[in-house]
Amino acid sequence: MKPNDLRGILNYIPRFRGEIFVIAVDGAIVSEENFANVLLDIAVLRSLNIRVVLAHGAAYQIAEIAAKRNLDVSDLDGNGVTTDDTLELAIDVGNRLSHEILEGFATHDIRAAVTNAIKALPCGIIGGVNQLNLGKVERVDEKLLAALLERGVIPVVPPLGFDGSGRTFRVNSDSIAVSIAEALDAVKLIFVTSQDGILIGDQLIREMPASQLDAKLKEAAAGKELNCLSKAKHAVRACHGGIPRVHVINGRTNEGLLTEVFSNEGIGTLVYANDYQQIRPVKKKDIRLLVQLTRDSVLAEELTSRTRQEIARHLDDYFIFEIDRHPIGCVALHVFPEQKKAELAFLCVSRSHENQGIGLRLIKFVEDRARQQGVEQLYLLSTQAYTYFQAKAGFVEGGIDDLPAARRDVHVQSGRNSKILVKSLDLRSARAVREV
Ligand SMILES: CC(C)(COP(=O)(O)OP(=O)(O)OC[C@H]1O[C@@H](n2cnc3c(N)ncnc32)[C@H](O)[C@@H]1OP(=O)(O)O)[C@@H](O)C(=O)NCCC(=O)NCCS
Structure with missing residues (x-):
């Protein structure tokens, strides 16, 4: 970003001041060299009085460790049967990543806290198959998150949920991010991934109304044509749930987060609720x-x-x-x-x-x-x-x-x-x- 882009940023500041952005970072990005810059971008958002909640995934690290340990982990993205082995890995890796994020924030003098804000239910038996330790969001402890935000603390939310008896479930991080955004009335949900955005074939979608993306998802061939399928589905869900804009960006792009938020062009995909144009x-x-x-x-x-x-x-x-x-x-x-x-x-x-x-x-x-x-x-x-x-x-x-x-x-x-x-x-x- 060039210094004269600051003028452009100034146009947005009054609108975003005090608003909540939920930023959902894939595990793969937390391990990237550029992640330090993503955190720096978040520090800039904080300095502009934008309140941020950071949810993160862990699929990449789980796959990596499972391969090293020769573990048969069928569910890698938090969507399928979660055995005890997978859950154990998810807890280890989830906590490790949350800790790395806290370390990163500490270097920018930003206060952050890992939370147990996701109340979860077991997914139960789907299609005759017991999903074991796979959970889904029952509700978000919005009071906890709001209290932290109120005190200038960034809540960090791992891809884990807890039920009333203290049992832990693995929960898909994309769906966690959407639930948080809905519960807190966030104005933006930003998925930070290792892809450039949502693509149809090799064509990047720069922006699309949620209704149009929804129609594309329903087309029979969508599974084959659309990459970032989970992000696309969750973006539509979020827009239908009242989040005005959802962004999908590549976390390897330097200053990508700021460019996406503060420029007309953006760098990734913007999915928007229809009143936006x-x-x-x-x-x-x-x-x-x-x-x-x-x-x-x-x-x-x-x-x-x-x-x-x-x-x-x-x-x-x-x-x-x-x-x-x-x-x-x-x-x-x-x-x-x-x-x-x-x-x-x-x-x-x-x-x-x-x-x-x-x-x-x-x-x-x-x-x-x-x-x-x-x-x-x-x-x-x-x-x-x-x-x-x-x-x-x-x-x-x-x-x-x-x-x-x-x-x-x-x-x-x-x-x-x-x-x-x-x-x-x-x-x-x-x-x-x-x-x-
Ligand atoms: C002309 C202008 C308004 C078109 O706006 P736009 O939103 O890009 O155009 P649309 O998306 O509605 O239409 C795109 C189509 O028009 C064509 N098109 C765009 N500008 C054109 C031009 N100057 N001459 C001929 N065709 C043109 C595109 O090639 C495209 O064709 P396709 O659908 O076959 O691919 C825009 O290019 C512009 O602002 N130009 C500069 C100002 C200007 O000349 N204004 C007219 C003053 S009278």
Whole structure:
């Protein structure tokens, strides 16, 4: 991260201050050299007053030790039959890893405590097979976790659960993390894994609504196509359980955690509950961001330059597309009611989010809005993206007579020689604009 990224981070701080992030780290990552940096990133989150709970897995170490000891351990990821041998290993390894995490936090002067916050039940007999020491979360001792967080202590939660009689169960760490996030109303759940994120084939999913990921999981071939299957399933469960955003990132990437949380692009996969993207009217305080967002396109002469004052004068005409409350795209609609015409202008999508259909969503939004105001013809002026509007959005080439009289002189005097494109709007299909 570069020092000037700090400005970007500052945008997020008021929103995350005092909020809870649950960070779920795979055992494989705890043993990695970069884990010290993951802890350093968590130290940064703490310094910004973000409250963190850290849950960790142990599958990697259990497999490693089982191989060394020639033990037959069929269940490696905390999802299958857990014999006494596996449980014993899980307790040894779980405690060892928790201890290493405490050591790591100690080097950053961060207070942390290993907890027994997971109340567990035996999974019992599934498909006729007794799962033995495999447990599932019955409930989370949220008071214990909240008390620690209140005192600035990071709770560390191993992949183990306890029942009322003191019996220990091995519990899948992903499901522990989801249960904690739900119990504490966390705003983020971040899975730190040894993969780049959730992939379909070799294609990394950068971001996806939970409903879409859920549909993919239900497709018959999902098991074969999707990697990080457990993370994908738990991400969907978490979003359906009220966690707005779940991230899956590679714990081997230096500063990956901070980049994921504090940049638009992120490094891994973001799965989000559906209210997370929206188009809304621009407010006065957004104008600076709007100018920033469009600066490169203005310099490239794709967009006409607009001063802050010009935007402020017609503020109601401007709309912003935001992801995670961060501006990603914008558009303007200038209506000429007498002529029943309107101009679609200032359409811009951040380079980091190109080709995801956001441009088309903004166009559709503007069309719906124009229809609602009785507009019969939409026009636009474009120097470099006219084939986009023609091929993707149904605009056709028009002429100067298609512009409202007030706009013709401005067009000629600008010297930009933009192409004029027009689209007739079918008023019968007018419908409510839902995004705003
Ligand atoms: C033009 C722009 C708004 C498109 O936004 P977007 O969200 O990336 O586009 P979408 O996801 O809706 O559509 C992507 C498709 O359009 C195509 N496309 C994108 N920009 C294009 C352009 N300038 N010319 C032709 N086709 C273009 C893509 O190749 C892709 O095609 P595919 O679906 O066949 O793969 C965006 O590239 C942008 O902000 N450009 C700079 C500003 C600009 O020119 N604005 C128009 C002012 S009139």
